[in-house]
Amino acid sequence: MSFPERVRIVEVGPRDGLQNEPGFVATAVKLALIEQLVAAGLTTIEVASFVSPKWVPQMADAAAVMQGVVRHPGVTYTALTPNLQGFEAALAAGCEEVAVFAAASEAFSQKNINCSIAESIERFRPLVAAAGANGIRVRGYISCVLGCPYSGEVAAEEVSAVVAMLDDLGCYEISLGDTIGAGTPGKTQKLIEACASRIPMARLAGHYHDTFGMAVANIHASLQLGMSTFDASVAGLGGCPYSPGASGNVATEDVVYLLNGLGIECGVDLDALVDAAAWISAQLDRPPASKVARALLARRNKEGCT
Ligand code: HMG
Numbered sequence: 001m002s003f004p005e006r007v008r009i010v011e012v013g014p015r016d017g018l019q020n021e022p023g024f025v026a027t028a029v030k031l032a033l034i035e036q037l038v039a040a041g042l043t044t045i046e047v048a049s050f051v052s053p054k055w056v057p058q059m060a061d062a063a064a065v066m067q068g069v070v071r072h073p074g075v076t077y078t079a080l081t082p083n084l085q086g087f088e089a090a091l092a093a094g095c096e097e098v099a100v101f102a103a104a105s106e107a108f109s110q111k112n113i114n115c116s117i118a119e120s121i122e123r124f125r126p127l128v129a130a131a132g133a134n135g136i137r138v139r140g141y142i143s144c145v146l147g148c149p150y151s152g153e154v155a156a157e158e159v160s161a162v163v164a165m166l167d168d169l170g171c172y173e174i175s176l177g178d179t180i181g182a183g184t185p186g187k188t189q190k191l192i193e194a195c196a197s198r199i200p201m202a203r204l205a206g207h208y209h210d211t212f213g214m215a216v217a218n219i220h221a222s223l224q225l226g227m228s229t230f231d232a233s234v235a236g237l238g239g240c241p242y243s244p245g246a247s248g249n250v251a252t253e254d255v256v257y258l259l260n261g262l263g264i265e266c267g268v269d270l271d272a273l274v275d276a277a278a279w280i281s282a283q284l285d286r287p288p289a290s291k292v293a294r295a296l297l298a299r300r301n302k303e304g305c306t
């Protein structure tokens with residue numbers, strides 16, 4: 001067991017979180033949220049998704065968000081891009097890092113991006129080439145690494161095969177998406193071991209949705225194996241529009257609380273993060289999904305210092 005000394009959190013709330021809202025969240029609200037996340041110390045923030053607005057209307061303002069973001073030194077503002085068309089739009093909007101997204105399950109690939117896994121890799125090829133020509137790094141996501149909402153069990157070997165494909169393609173980091181939050185710690189560790197036999201652990205990230213309340217346990221299990229990058233969503237916002245019933249990513253507050261407890265650095269100020277969680281939840285007219293945010297807000301209320 002060797003915990004990393006430092007963890008990098010990739011904040012995906014403005015994208016993975018808000019893409020799943022029933023209503024459209026105003027561009028100004030998205031921009032204000034991103035500012036608060038920067039103020040809390042987050043340095044990688046996925047702010048938008050350049051996908052078809054017919055498929056995901058909540059991300060239709062991707063260009064306005066990417067252009068409207070106030071650039072702070074040391075902060076990277078990233079976006080999802082499913083194909084060359086999306087990449088070109090992201091580039092024109094000033095995006096400096098993009099992510100492609102594949103799946104470990106054929107059924108999910110079809111539902112999410114309307115093509116097979118192999119076809120998706122072919123679609124990414126010209127995108128990665130164009131990104132390289134423009135000095136832009138490409139991250140890769142794999143969905144359904146611990147189960148598929150349409151086809152059920154997914155074997156670790158199916159996931160590690162896609163890891164190898166994204167590695168060959170040139171992705172600098174590969175984020176393992178437990179889209180339906182079905183994973184448990186033992187299974188998560190087996191998955192990571194299979195993937196780390198293909199690429200170094202330092203290039204793998206964990207992206208765990210919290211549908212069954214297991215995400216923090218799965219992060220702890222991943223830390224034990226030395227994984228040191230995790231995606232998280234402020235206030236536990238979100239889900240995936242093509243994964244019915246899936247809840248949001250692990251809440252960033254829950255991850256920071258865990259890391260603080262373990263003495264692992266992440267550079268995020270928990271109080272400022274809870275402010276951001278409370279603010280966006282109020283905008284969406286509901287309490288934060290995160291237990292840590294709720295507990296800290298209740299404590300503040302009791303002390304009369306909200
Ligand atoms: P398609 O219909 O197969 O694409 O969709 P197409 O190339 O045949 O084009 C059809 C139309 O879409 C055309 O417009 C294109 O211009 C347009 P029309 O002529 O009909 O007016 N189009 C686009 N418009 C804007 N931006 C683009 C773009 N590409 C084509 N980039 C496509 C294929 C991938 C576009 C579609 O399936 C799509 O947008 N899917 C969205 C999927 C999505 O966003 N899912 C959620 C994000 S993934 C996720 O949440 C998982 C993750 O968090 C990890 C995890 O938790 O597992 C990352």
Ligand code: MG
Binds near residue numbers: 179239249
């Ligand atoms: Mg996700």
